[in-house]
Amino acid sequence: MEEYTVLCVVSLVIVFLADSLFKTKVRERKVFLCALALALLTQLVVDNITAWRGFWSFNEKMIVGVRLPVIPFENLLFGISLFYATVISWERAEGEHRKNFCR
Numbered sequence: 383m384e385e386y387t388v389l390c391v392v393s394l395v396i397v398f399l400a401d402s403l404f405k406t407k408v409r410e411r412k413v414f415l416c417a418l419a420l421a422l423l424t425q426l427v428v429d430n431i432t433a434w435r436g437f438w439s440f441n442e443k444m445i446v447g448v449r450l451p452v453i454p455f456e457n458l459l460f461g462i463s464l465f466y467a468t469v470i471s472w473e474r475a476e477g478e479h480r481k482n483f484c485r
Contacts (some may be wrong), residue, residue: 390459406416406473408466418465425461429453467483 408414411418432438433452440454448455 384444384446384456385455386440387456387459390463393463394457394466396404397470401466401470404470404474406470408439408469408473414469416459417469418462421465422458422461425458426450426453429457430463 430450430452433440440457445454445456450458
């Protein structure tokens, strides 16, 4: 595995463990999966257009080589972990707000 791939997989594992540790169980909700699908579709469209237009590129030595169609597969993994971490953070913040509000 290349460096970017390893970092993306590690970030997914960390977010998954955070979900388990904080007991948010975000991944069990159909709404989360639908929202994730929409976020990934948007990421695929926007990232492919911007990479194809030359706004940014990837170091070939840092990726595995699987592309969707222009962006590397690892970029999609990173998008999943960012989205997942955002939803977990939102749920944690909401839970803390409820706890403090109800005192």
